[in-house]
Amino acid sequence: RNAYDEFLGATDLRDREAVTYVTQTVEVESPSTLRQLAEAREKNERLSDKLSDQNARCKQLEEQIRRSDEVTCNLQHKVIDGLDSSHSQPVYLTIQLPTKTYSCFALQRRLSSLPPTLCSMKADYASLRSQVRNFGDFYGSAVTEAKKQIVSAISEMSEANKDLLEKYRKEVALRRKYHEQLVELKGNIRVLCRVKPVLKEDQHEEGLAVVVTTDLNNESALNVVSKGKGRTFELDKVFHPQATQEEVFQEIEPLVTSCIDGYHVCIFAYGQTGSGKTYTMEGSVENPGINQRALKHLFNEIEDRKDMWSYTVSVSSVEIYNEVLRYKDGEKLDIKMNPDGSGHLHVPGLRLYSNQSLEDKTRRNRITFGTQMNQHSSRSHALLTITVLGVDLASGSKTCGKLNLVDLAGSERVWKSGAEGERLKEAQNINRSLLALGDVIQALRGRQTYIPFRNSKLTYLLQDSLGKGNKTAMVVQVSALERNVGETLCSLKFAQRVCKVELGPAARKIESAGHNDSGS
Numbered sequence: 001r002n003a004y005d006e007f008l009g010a011t012d013l014r015d016r017e018a019v020t021y022v023t024q025t026v027e028v029e030s031p032s033t034l035r036q037l038a039e040a041r042e043k044n045e046r047l048s049d050k051l052s053d054q055n056a057r058c059k060q061l062e063e064q065i066r067r068s069d070e071v072t073c074n075l076q077h078k079v080i081d082g083l084d085s086s087h088s089q090p091v092y093l094t095i096q097l098p099t100k101t102y103s104c105f106a107l108q109r110r111l112s113s114l115p116p117t118l119c120s121m122k123a124d125y126a127s128l129r130s131q132v133r134n135f136g137d138f139y140g141s142a143v144t145e146a147k148k149q150i151v152s153a154i155s156e157m158s159e160a161n162k163d164l165l166e167k168y169r170k171e172v173a174l175r176r177k178y179h180e181q182l183v184e185l186k187g188n189i190r191v192l193c194r195v196k197p198v199l200k201e202d203q204h205e206e207g208l209a210v211v212v213t214t215d216l217n218n219e220s221a222l223n224v225v226s227k228g229k230g231r232t233f234e235l236d237k238v239f240h241p242q243a244t245q246e247e248v249f250q251e252i253e254p255l256v257t258s259c260i261d262g263y264h265v266c267i268f269a270y271g272q273t274g275s276g277k278t279y280t281m282e283g284s285v286e287n288p289g290i291n292q293r294a295l296k297h298l299f300n301e302i303e304d305r306k307d308m309w310s311y312t313v314s315v316s317s318v319e320i321y322n323e324v325l326r327y328k329d330g331e332k333l334d335i336k337m338n339p340d341g342s343g344h345l346h347v348p349g350l351r352l353y354s355n356q357s358l359e360d361k362t363r364r365n366r367i368t369f370g371t372q373m374n375q376h377s378s379r380s381h382a383l384l385t386i387t388v389l390g391v392d393l394a395s396g397s398k399t400c401g402k403l404n405l406v407d408l409a410g411s412e413r414v415w416k417s418g419a420e421g422e423r424l425k426e427a428q429n430i431n432r433s434l435l436a437l438g439d440v441i442q443a444l445r446g447r448q449t450y451i452p453f454r455n456s457k458l459t460y461l462l463q464d465s466l467g468k469g470n471k472t473a474m475v476v477q478v479s480a481l482e483r484n485v486g487e488t489l490c491s492l493k494f495a496q497r498v499c500k501v502e503l504g505p506a507a508r509k510i511e512s513a514g515h516n517d518s519g520s
């Protein structure tokens, strides 16, 4: 090599291009080289021995890891199977498989700590489960117990309420009785109120909300809601909308009976058009009102007393239309002083239905006076007057009772009806006569000496039944509907004023066999 280098060095570069390259390996076997070579070979052998040892060890380790992986895998399946069998819901466990670098020992330690944890989890789970089950039982029995207590508390309360309600009703009944006695003593005008039920034919119009309600526990109270405000009216008796004709008549019956005893009685129905005045007074053939029932009741009473008294009953039926007293066929009548000098009023030429034929018709429900049958019926006042003359068969004394049953014209205000011409005249006349009635009532209430009976035909005709010493009842008819609330309030305010009128103790019109007597 050195020789070659020398040769190259000695050779010019240009010459080198012309020389053919010769490669020659020269073995140099120096003693130190040989020794180094021997040492290197020895070292090489040792290293290859070590390498084969390491390879064997590595294979061993790989085998161990494989086996430990298998064991781990088995254990993992066992854990999952174990948990699956102890849970109704599947439990998903994520177990990190040890990497090859993870020591088998640590893994085994971890695995060996799993079964106790699993056991304690199982125990916890079982205890929770039994708690939940027990809680259900506990809760169920607590609820049943609470229910029992509530039911018994409710029944105790309702018993107490029943008791209170009973007491309250008794109090109300007692109060009513005392009030009636007071009314009897003072001779107040009794004011009853009937609420018209909401009928099918009312239902197509607006303002259908019911704003007038009765009180089940207080039959004297009527509640009216207007413009969001509630107001209670106290009257002598309030009939709820479902009250029957019979129930209404039962309230009136004692007054009818007193007519046989010789009292002058006036019963009138007041209220706006369509509120049920005619229904209450006349009713229908199938369901008669006060007029029919009063006559029937009178004839029954007369029958019961026939051994001691003899009675003559006469009935007249007229109307007042535009301040004219007339029959329903239009024939006019006059009101005059009775020429007999008794000071009583008298209607010359008045047609009277009397005695047997009247009784027969009444008993067969065949009597109709047709007071409200014509086209202006709602704009006229209809009067049915029953006069009962009695003679005491033993003493010969005579009684003269009179029962005026009046179905007044509709009470609505003129401006509301939008009336013109003939209608306006009718409305004004109705208003005038109702106003005159109000004035009479006001004067009676104020115990004035002058009572303006003559201000209208109606009050003039009724003066011998409406004034002092007589018995009067007014049935105020009201609609329950919102659209009529204005008229309802007007009627009820009028009714409350009437309630306070004192006519003084009622006086019997009796004439003893020898001389005239008035009062009892």
Ligand SMILES: Nc1ncnc2c1ncn2[C@@H]1O[C@H](COP(=O)(O)OP(=O)(O)OP(=O)(O)O)[C@@H](O)[C@H]1O
Pocket (backbone or CB within 6 Å): 195, 196, 197, 199, 241, 271, 272, 273, 274, 275, 276, 277, 278, 279, 280, 372, 377, 378, 379, 408, 409, 410, 477
């Ligand atoms: N309590 C009731 N039960 C069933 N229907 C009733 C009742 N009250 C009134 N009605 C019905 O309502 C309608 C109007 O009643 P009604 O003619 O008696 O009123 P009114 O006040 O007399 O009217 P008007 O002033 O026009 O004569 C009638 O069809 C009547 O049958």
